[in-house]
Amino acid sequence: MEPIVCGTDFTESSINAAFYANELAHWLDAKLVLFHATKSAGFPMLVPEQNGGDNGQEMSPGTEEIRMKLLDDLLHSLQNKDWAKSIPYEKRLQKASLTDMAQALVQEVRAGLLVLGNEGAQNLQEVLYYTTAANVIRASPCPILIVPPKVTFQPLHKIVFAIDLGDKPLLDTEFLTTLASLFKAEIIFLYVLPNLVEEGLESLKSSFVAETKSLLYKNVSFHIEFNPRIEEGISQYCRRKRANLLVMVSQLNDYTHHLIDEFYHQDQSFHTYLPILLLPDHRKLD
Structure with a gap:
């Protein structure tokens, strides 16, 4: 390592x-x-x-x-x-x-x-x-x-990766899968939609699931959460699943810009109690 x-x-x-x-x-x-x-x-x-x-x-x-x-x-x-x-x-x-x-x-x-x-x-x-x-x-x-302050280390069992489905292909997830393999953790790819829209969801999910098959790590799942506030949707899901780690992309796109705008108006976001792993988007650095 x-x-x-x-x-x-x-x-x-x-x-x-x-x-x-x-x-x-x-x-x-x-x-x-x-x-x-x-x-x-x-x-x-x-x-x-x-x-x-x-x-x-x-x-x-x-x-x-x-x-x-x-x-x-x-x-x-x-x-x-x-x-x-x-x-x-x-x-x-x-x-x-x-x-x-x-x-x-x-x-x-x-x-x-x-x-x-x-x-x-x-x-x-x-x-x-x-x-x-x-x-x-x-x-x-x-x-x-x-x-975050006062957050102590604990073995990782649930890792939530907040993603933007419009941003493909998947990032270089080698370090993430190394962590997950070490603890036999589940990686949950989470996409938060502001509105409940049934049309096209199954196709969207099937497309992403097919893409995750390229990962060497197989203990993965995909979840779509509906919440008008993306930050709140991620936070509630992480708490509900008792996540040990949140993963995001460090490079900015429309999705993360929108998410950051919401963070700006939140006092107690999940970054106050949950470690955040920021992955570099090498596709945008090349």
Whole structure:
């Protein structure tokens, strides 16, 4: 398994994300690379930006040693557990912005996953547009896992993938199916329609089911939910199914634009209690 890269700014949320990444790395038998971008220090990873820029402060004299000690202490805490099998660790501290360091590090170590904490962002619009990590999310060549505050790791049994049926073919789902295979989880492809329209539904479902047959992973299902508010439909379905993970596409299309608009008006969306795996849409990056 490719390395897992996790950013921390030593806030409670980012430390929680590091512990989540640590658990996942042991399950995947993957190297964990913990990094701290000094220009983002003191600013939570997913806290809305100030003045429209990448929140950052230059290191003051002596601060680098303090931050390195914090990084060492966090790494020691991650290692100080009774694991059946050890994994390799690496730490990085660099005078750079979160965006620049994350992008460079992901490419350098050929990461299979980037993990970030979510603190302060009230809706998905802030996460994808107006946080210090927004540029990383939109440009990352690898999947990104956003971990809400106080959400602890648990084995994945139900994975809900919110999809847009008009956007085909399926994405590169290799990492997703690797996760699902590890836990023998069910992947539920969910499409939320704002109106109850019977005409064409069976054809739509049959077409998608035929497409999923190309997946190497077979424990998949497809569900159409009807709700005038797409976000609410996804949230209610995830709660009803007791989902452990929500999957979405990081690149924006008409469907995700509509979804993000709804998130903007929701105070307690599912991103506050459910980890979100954002898959890069390589079809739109090529």
